[in-house]
Amino acid sequence: NAGVMQNPRHLVRRRGQEARLRCSPMKGHSHVYWYRQLPEEGLKFMVYLQKENIIDESGMPKERFSAEFPKEGPSILRIQQVVRGDSAAYFCASSPQGPTLGSNQPQHFGDGTRLSIL
Amino acid sequence: GQQLNQSPQSMFIQEGEDVSMNCTSSSIFNTWLWYKQDPGEGPVLLIALYKAGELTSNGRLTAQFGITRKDSFLNISASIPSDVGIYFCAGQLRGSQGNLIFGKGTKLSVKP
Numbered sequence: 001n002a003g004v005m006q007n008p009r010h011l012v013r014r015r016g017q018e019a020r021l022r023c024s025p026m027k028g029h030s031h032v033y034w035y036r037q038l039p040e041e042g043l044k045f046m047v048y049l050q051k052e053n054i055i056d057e058s059g060m061p062k063e064r065f066s067a068e069f070p071k072e073g074p075s076i077l078r079i080q081q082v083v084r085g086d087s088a089a090y091f092c093a094s095s096p097q098g099p100t101l102g103s104n105q106p107q108h109f110g111d112g113t114r115l116s117i118l
Numbered sequence: 119g120q121q122l123n124q125s126p127q128s129m130f131i132q133e134g135e136d137v138s139m140n141c142t143s144s145s146i147f148n149t150w151l152w153y154k155q156d157p158g159e160g161p162v163l164l165i166a167l168y169k170a171g172e173l174t175s176n177g178r179l180t181a182q183f184g185i186t187r188k189d190s191f192l193n194i195s196a197s198i199p200s201d202v203g204i205y206f207c208a209g210q211l212r213g214s215q216g217n218l219i220f221g222k223g224t225k226l227s228v229k230p
Binding site: 004006010031033035040042043048049055056058059092093106107108109110111112 | 219
């Protein structure tokens, strides 16, 4: 499967614990985007990363949330001290390059991690 | 924040009918994308549009990038049961870093 791989597919945490969500982009893709989806809603942008760099984190809460995309290995979205409101589906997307006007660089999505907070 | 208004919110159609849905915004977009999401899965890209006025087809699906750059529509011809799902429009704002703004989705249900 050459698609975007996310794991785990389902994650259950108790309030106050940490959640770590992983995303391996499609082969040849060096740009990763994280989105959050609540039930009956569209996806909301959180953060955009290139290898070892955060390009845009304007959609990510300033506290408790962090993201990285190291030189080697998957991108990680980390949520510390989780609260009930963090329950959602978290999707990762990847593209070969960043956005340039008129370029054919659509984002392809993984199947998400469904995070449930008890 | 920026909003995409997607309509209709849901629709029931007979198999074989044509379907149309659209997204509008008060902002100008560089890119319009249409995705389909099935329960428990991630969005799957259907059509990508990059130029104002562009009309693109993918099988029974046709989408257009509005000439004003503020809207897009998706048409599905001769619908079949497997077309059931939620369809999302997504756009990349002019001048943005690359993040997509999503509509709230159109839930399509087909009567067999």
